[in-house]
Structure formats: C-alpha cells, structure tokens
C-alpha cells in the first residue's frame with residue numbers, strides 16, 4: 001500500500017501537467033494587532049480585514065501562517081528619541097522622563113497571556129493558521145505584576161496544552177531577550193522569565209520561537225544552558241552581527257528568521273549571506289517590518305502588489321506601510337538576490353522544508369520530505 005503522501009503526489013502529478021504551486025510559510029504574523037482591525041494610532045481608518053489579507057496570502061502560495069501575539073519587534077529608536085527629548089525639555093528632566101517611561105510602560109499592560117489566547121482564537125478560524133504561546137521579553141514584567149508568577153506560568157501551560165490538543169499551538173514564544181527596550185522590562189526580569197519559559201517548552205515538548213535584540217551574549221549563554229530542554233528553535237527577526245549569527249548557528253537545532261528588519265543595511269545583507277539556506281526561515285512580522293524603499297535589500301525585490309493609503313482603503317489592495325503575509329515573497333526575493341541563488345523556487349522549497357521540520361514534523365512523510373529535499377539540492 002502506498003503511503004498517503006506518496007499517493008497524493010502521484011495523483012497531483014497524473015492529474016495536472018503544470019508544476020505544483022509554490023508553497024510558502026510566514027512564521028511571524030501579528031494578527032492581534034489593531035492595524036488588522038483597521039485601527040492606526042488609535043484611529044479607525046477602515047473595517048477589520050483579516051479575511052481579505054488571508055485571501056491575498058493564500059493566492060500568493062502561502063499555506064501556513066504562525067500567529068503570535070502583538071509585540072512589535074522593530075528596533076525601537078529610543079536613543080534618538082531620548083536625545084531629542086533631552087534637547088527639547090532639558091529644564092525638568094527627572095519629571096518629564098519619568099512621565100515618558102510611565103506612558104510607554106502603560107502601553108504594554110495588555111499582557112502576552114491574554115494575547116496568546118486571542119492568537120489561538122484567530123488560529124482556530126482557518127486550518128492554515130497556527131500560533132505560539134509565551135511571553136515576549138519586553139512583557140516579562142507581567143509575571144510579577146500578576147501577583148502570582150507561578151500561577152501565571154501555570155495559566156500559560158494550560159493554554160499551551162489546550163492549543164496543542166486543538167492542533168494549533170506549534171511553539172513556545174515568543175520569548176528571549178531585548179536589551180534595546182529595557183525601558184519596557186529590565187534585563188534581570190527578562191533573563192529570569194526567559195529561563196522559566198524553557199520549562200514550558202520542556203513540559204509540552206514544543207520548539208521555541210525566540211527573540212534576540214542587542215543581547216547576543218546573555219541570550220546564547222541561556223540557550224546553551226537549556227539546550228537539553230527543547231527540541232529546536234528559531235531566532236526570528238534577526239538583526240544581529242556576524243558574530244551573533246555564528247553563535248546562533250553553533251547551536252545545531254537553531255534556525256534564523258529573516259524579515260524586512262533584517263534587510264535594512266548593506267551590513268545586514270553581508271551577515272545574511274553567511275546564513276546557510278538550510279538554517280533559515282522567512283517571515284513578514286506583519287504588520288511591521290516591511291521592506292522599505294530606503295532598505296539595502298530593496299534592490300532585489302521583484303514582486304509588487306497594488307497598494308492604497310489607509311485613508312483610501314480598498315479590500316483588493318494592500319495598505320501602504322502595513323506589512324502582510326503575501327509580502328513574504330519579497331523577503332524570499334531579497335534572500336535569493338543577496339545570496340546569488342537563481343532558482344528562487346528551489347530556495348523557497350528549502351525554507352518551507354525548514355519550517356515544516358521545526359514546527360510541523362508530523363507533516364513530513366518520506367515522500368514529501370524527498371520532494372522538499374530536492375529543493376535543498378537545487379538551491
């Protein structure tokens with residue numbers, strides 16, 4: 001008897017003379033962000049439109065999306081803001097800075113537990129959507145603010161188990177360290193609860209969805225101490241140095257996630273060239289981290305989608321400045337161009353294979369694996 005996957009491949013090849021459509025995954029989409037409800041800077045600009053966004057993604061060959069709860073992973077220009085602030089309001093610094101810190105801290109009180117639950121609810125709306133459960137480094141204060149850190153952890157664990165039973169939760173995260181945004185959460189709290197979340201991964205035997213910003217040394221030290229506790233991971237939205245890259249690649253089960261924020265400067269592109277395709281995944285980190293015209297990677301982008309300003313919203317167009325999963329194709333194009341890979345679909349297969357290997361190993365039967373492996377040889 002033929003294996004189910006092989007039967008499917010034979011059926012596909014006998015019934016359709018055209019090659020199978022490309023399959024892509026976007027491993028980081030923040031569908032709980034207000035922009036997907038049409039809200040920009042607190043103002044309603046258009047109706048909620050996740051179905052239209054998904055329709056464009058499916059049409060572009062994306063067939064798996066991992067939804068994570070909102071926490072912008074854009075590098076935060078805090079130093080520039082502070083310099084401007086000091087110059088402008090130098091007369092009453094202590095008061096003004098504390099007001100500012102109070103403001104930014106209040107913005108993050110929604111909590112990763114609550115938004116992990118929302119991410120799961122969204123993932124349940126379509127068979128191609130999946131999600132993560134965990135607490136972002138900038139929000140680790142919520143463990144102690146809850147008044148019962150262990151109870152908070154147990155609630156995360158229960159949610160992860162519920163999502164796994166539903167076939168929706170595929171990773172613990174995103175968690176890690178973000179030293180660019182210590183104003184949201186101090187480093188000692190970030191480290192304490194980064195370590196704690198390996199306990200979560202160990203308990204549910206899931207891979208980890210990781211975030212690392214300006215914290216390479218501490219991050220890699222904590223990962224190496226906990227390697228035995230998780231089956232594998234991806235460090236997403238990578239913007240680090242060549243040294244950071246090499247440290248991450250030294251962990252055999254670690255992948256590196258690339259999005260528009262990873263493609264800003266010529267130095268970013270040089271670092272990217274040193275990441276083997278077999279150790280990489282691509283993502284949009286929508287609605288953020290789009291590839292802007294000022295980014296070094298823009299010269300390799302080939303595909304375009306019609307776009308309209310949010311004030312002139314049309315359901316058939318993307319929104320200018322709002323990233324979305326169909327645009328993961330542009331990340332693929334920059335990776336191919338930057339690495340000098342002509343066979344872009346071969347590269348796409350390799351990246352898709354990496355995603356399945358880490359998050360969807362149950363879907364890789366021998367025949368599908370062989371087909372995807374051929375992509376690796378061609379890239």
Ligand SMILES: [Zn+2]
Pocket residue numbers: 072073174210211212236237
């Ligand atoms: Zn992140």
